[in-house]
Amino acid sequence: MNELLELFNKYKDLVSISIASIALIYTAYQVALQRSHNRLTVRPHLDSTSHTDDYERAYSIEITNNGIGPAVLVCAELYYKGELMSNIDPVNEAMTRIQEELKWFGKDSWGHHRLSMGSYISPGEATHLIEVSFYVEASTKPATDFDSYLRENVLLKVWYNSIYGDEYIFISNDPQSGLKPLPKIKALRDEAMRPNKSAGQKL
Template sequence: MECIGPFTCIWFWLGENVAAIIAASAMGATLWQGYIARKHNRLSVKPHLVVHSTLSLQSPQIAFAISNDGLGPAIFQSYTLSIYDTELTPDDTIEEITRIIQGYGHSSATSITLRGWHAGESYKQGAYKEAFEVYGDFGTDKAQLDDVRKLLKNITIKINYSSIYGEEFKLTFRNNKTSNQG
C-alpha cells in the first residue's frame, strides 16, 4: 500500500506491527510489575530498631531496651555501648564498667547488667529486649537526679543491623535521641 499522507503511513505501520507492539508493551508492564513486587517485598520485611530509655526512682534507675518495631527480623552485625565516649567491649567485666561509671563521679552506681548480641543473631519482629541497666542508690533529691540525667545523656548505643535481603541499617542513640539510617 502506498502512503497518501504522513498519518496514513503511521497507521499502515501500526497495523502491520500491532502484535509486536502489544508484546513489547506487555513485556514492559511485566518488568515494571516485577520491580514493584521486589520493592514491596523488601519493604514488607524491613526491620526498624528503637531504643527505649527509662529513668526511674526505683532500681534499675537507668535502663535501656531495644525493640524491633519493623515488619521483619533484624540481623545484628555489630553492637557498641559507650559511656562518656569510653567504648565498652564484650571483654569488659561488670566491675570494670561499674568503675568507669563511678570514675565519672557517679559513685552511687553499685551494679550493672549488660546484655549484648552476637554478629549474625536475628531479632524477630515485635521483639523487646533489655540491653543495659544501671542499679544503685542515686537518691531522689534534685542534685542526685541531675547526676543520673547527666549519666543518661552520656551513654551512646550504636547498632549496625541488616534485613534478610542484606540491606544495612545503622541505629545511634545518644542524648536520649535516636538516629536510624538506612
C-alpha cells in the same frame, strides 16, 4: 483497504515485537513494585527505651524492634566520653568506668545483656541492655540523673539489616536513625568491622 492490509503485513513483525516489549516492560515494573512492597512489609526499626524509677531506685535500658520485620544485627560500637570501648565486652567496660566514677551503685548491683552480632531481634521484641539498682545515698533522683548522665556521655551505634539485606543504623542520640535504609555503605561497614571488631562481636 488492501493498502492498509499490505501495510499491516509489512510491519506486523515490528508491531508484534513492540507489543511484546511493552508487555515485558510492564511485567518488570510490576515485579519491581512487588519487591518494593515486600521490602516495606519486613522493614525493621531498632529503637531504645529507658525506664526510670526513682522511688525503687532502679533504671534500665532496652533495645526494641518497633518495625514489622526482623532486624539482623551486623556490628556495633559503644563510646563513653568519646572513647570507643573494646569489642570484647563494651557495655561491661563502660559500666565499670561509670560505676567507678559516679559510685552510685555497686559492682554487683547492675547487669547487662550481650547482643550477639548475626542474631535476630524479632518485631516487637525488647532486649534489656542494662539494669541498675542504686545506693540509697546515690542521689535524690538517681534513675533520672543517671539517664541524663548516659545521654550526655554514652553513644551506641548498631548496624543491622532487614532479611532482604537493606542496611540500617541505630544511633542512640538520634531518634530519626533507622527510619530509612542506608545507601550501600560497604566501606563504612568494613571500617566498623575492622579486625578488632569481629563479626562475632557482642555488646
